[in-house]
Amino acid sequence: MTTVVFTEKNKAAAQISTILSGGSAKRSIVDGVSVYEFQRDGSLWKIMGLAGHIMGYDYPEEFSNWRDVDPAALLDTDPVKKINKASFGSAILKISKGADLLVLACDFDREGENIGFEAKSIAEKVCNSTVKRARFSSLSKSEIEKAFNELVEPDENMAMSAEARQILDLKMGASFTRFVTLSVRERARTKGVLSIGPCQTPTCGFVYERELAIRKFDSRDFWKIEGVFTGKGADITGVHRGGHIYDKEKADVIFKKLKGCKTAVISKKTVKEMNTNPPFPLNTNEFLKRASKFLDVSPDKALEIAEQLYLSGFTSYPRTETNMYADDMDFASILKGFTKGDYQDFALLLLSQKAIVPRNGKKDGHDHPPIHPIKAGSRMEIERAVKMPRAWDVYDLIVRHFIANLLPPAIFEKTRFEITMEGELFDSTGSIQKNAGWLAVYPFEKPQDKILPELDLNEILAVKKITNIKSQTTPPKRLTEAELLTLMDKHGIGTKATAPSHIETNKKRGYFEVKGKTIAILDTGFTLMDALNSSVPILVKPDIRSSIESLIQDVEDGNKKFELALEEGTSLIKEMYSQLLSNRDLMVTRIAGTITDEAVEADKKNHVGKCSECERVLRIVSTDKGRFVGCTGYPQCKNTFPLPKTGALAVQRSRTCKKGGAAVLKVGSKYFWAVGIGPCFSCDMEKECYPPEIVGACPACDGQTFLITTKDSRFLGCTKRCGHTQSVPKNGRLTITDKVCEGCGWRLLRVKEQGKDAKEYCANRKCEVAAQMRSSYRKK
């Protein structure tokens, strides 16, 4: 009798083998894959760990050429399933030959069921055995033994629901991505692919919605009345209970009434002790959010580091939905590892207690325990094991979070004064940390103490100052990665293992970027979302995922046949496709325009600025016939400006034209040119934009001489334009030094010609010292 078991990953195979064999299992390698063999109940057992999905869907070969296939045809074609990890395929065939019993023992969820069926479909080519399912929510001894003693039937509906998801996701993703990419390419050169997907698109949609809210935001003025009061020699600030007062007159009335008041009274005083509970244990999503928020480590990197920490045995499995510990979780033996080093005080404290009780959350994904440390490691050990920047910080966060969760709440004393003045109420609150509790080990969240003076009820206060401050409401802030993850989680976009990858996809596609901690949408992303939003609004919202999800849930529950779900899902996608198709022209024009504009903006050399006539951008256009500044909106927008015919052009990003020119260009090394206005030396604003480089007092009037540089000459002129000019050397680099002529007080000029020594001299023709210098120079 031979029993063959498939698990989702090698780790589980090893663990289960140890439990079921009592430690006697022997590992062998079949086609590079580990297989654990042992005898149990008179049967030969072979347990093999897969690597997640080993099969995947793709379109048949003849559909792989984008140009030859109408993207719509993909909707009427069923993709085919293929083994994409060949070594697993052949290993399964080898170990399954002649098996009497197949046990599917993958993770207890939809994808796990499906992965088990992948192995089953391969194994059944070489054996005709009974197939059973082992269901367990953790790899603990008791649970594994129970699962294998009470094998159940595999759940085909559950497996097929994942199958439907795969097919529908691919159909939609492939057809929409090809359609949008190819359509836009007719008008603009895209950098890569413009992809659309049931997870990535709504993820970008969240960022887009926030951007819309920011752009649409209308700032409102409000007034806030604040008072500074003095009691027992200390100052205390109170805010008028009206808070933000949007009506100026109303604020004025209150302010007028209070102005000049000398005293106020404490009309109420409350002191309350408040507890702040420790955080729930870490599931993947919470871990990623905290890594981003506290450590500034991106979700993508954080998951990768956690994976490495897990593989090197320092922390537990990082992909879990569960935020509560099992009853038999052994905290003490983990804490024993931490009785030396950074966390020793907390570990010792906890170990000295009679019981160690976590503050559990309520999510049980029946998968893995919350992320927690497995063994203690020093910074050096962690850095040696995980060669990634920030590995230690991530480990430290996991350890601190683990300990914090076990510690008592932090206790604060919150004091609130109500201050009455002329019948108007002011509030002043403060809080003092009485007991740090879990916060002591968790430096990431430090509430700041605000200490109020010890004042009594009915105490009379002197009014030090009353202010009526005008302020403005501020637009919503951009999303942080942590907030985006929260939104995705809330709307069921992606899973614990894939959420970071959807964010990464959007970055890779150039739809949004992460700037510091916030996510900024890029023009391509915004325009794409905007176009989709106006043609297929469901795509930009989480609804697309949930409508597919409810279809496949019906399959899982046995309420809908797999084929019917596929059919309904496909027609849903077709409906969206036709909406997209009917808006094709508008969409393409807008996206292609934006892509062109983004490319122009990225072309630092030729990008001039925003077009004053339309929404597009101005750039330097060079043709055989000459050059000019033109708009990317041409031919709809005919906004153009002439440029000087010769001389290298350089856009001066740091300068702005005070007359409203689109940009200031530097022409060669000679002069500036304001786009739309012309050469700066002919502009009456020149002095403001480029303050004259004063050389000295004008010999002809009470003005000052300064250096004028034009296209083809340079000379000294007068700030009062009295007509006095003086020539300066034509060749060489000319600078005005800080040295001053003893004779006339003019600043000395310095001329440096290539291959010659630099020469410093006074340029004033009326200066005697200068004249002497010139004659002595000639004599030489």
Place this chain on the structure above:
DNA sequence: GCAAGGTC
């Protein structure tokens, strides 16, 4: 070259 889902 398209998706999303597993895991190494």
